[in-house]
Structure formats: structure tokens, C-alpha cells
Amino acid sequence: MSTVIAETEFTVRKTTTGSMIFAVPPAGSTGGHSHPSREIWIVRAGTGHVLIDGARHELAPSETPLIIEPDSHHRVFADPEAELVILSLWWRDQQ
Numbered sequence: 886m887s888t889v890i891a892e893t894e895f896t897v898r899k900t901t902t903g904s905m906i907f908a909v910p911p912a913g914s915t916g917g918h919s920h921p922s923r924e925i926w927i928v929r930a931g932t933g934h935v936l937i938d939g940a941r942h943e944l945a946p947s948e949t950p951l952i953i954e955p956d957s958h959h960r961v962f963a964d965p966e967a968e969l970v971i972l973s974l975w976w977r978d979q980q
Contacts, residue, residue, distance in 0.1 A: 887915045887961070890970075902976040909933065909963040909971075917960035922975040924953040931969035935961045944969065 887909045894903035901922075906929070909915060917936075926935075932945045937959045942951060944961070953959055955977065963969035 886910070886913055896979065899979040900976055901979060902974075904975070905973045907971055907973065909961055909969040911963055911967055912965040913963050915961045917958055919956050919958045921955050922977040923955050924973050924975040926951040926953065927972045927974075929970040929972055931963055931967040933961060933963040933969045935959055944971070 887907045890906040890908055892903065892905040894901065896902075907915075909931075911931075926944075927948075927950050928944050928946050930946060932943075934944055935942050935951070935953075937953060937957050939958075944951070961969065961971070
């Protein structure tokens, strides 16, 4: 289970975009899901990993973002030592 700390969404010229800061508690996880949006994640605190279409990617604070392609199934897992906090920026074009 994760907690949304802050979230925004808006549409400009047929592109919907948004941002979210979410936290996963120590040893916790999010539900697996997918969506039509492309996401860029920046880890702000904590460590863990994400499974994207079955491939494991380590998560730790960094200046290097992680890109999640549209319709990719993903699920986040926090390590037991601390809360994992992620900044997500996303967008999708409207049909």
C-alpha cells in the first residue's frame, strides 16, 4: 500500500500531464498496475525495487530518472529499513 503525498493533473492542447509524490512504507509494496501514461520517476528517499513487465530495477535516491513506458505493468517494493518516496511525472496524449 502506498500513500499519495501530493498530486496534480491538468490538460493543455490535448496532452494530459501530472505529477505525484508517493510513499511506500518500509517492507511495503504497491499494487501492480499499468496505464496509458509514460512516467519519469525520481527517488527522493529510501531504497527498494520496481518490477516492470517482470524485470527488476533497483530504486535509490539519484539524479538519474527511471522511465516507465506506457502500458508497462509495474509494482514497487520498499526495503524494510525505511519509507520509499518517489516523485512521478507523467503525461499522455488525448485521442
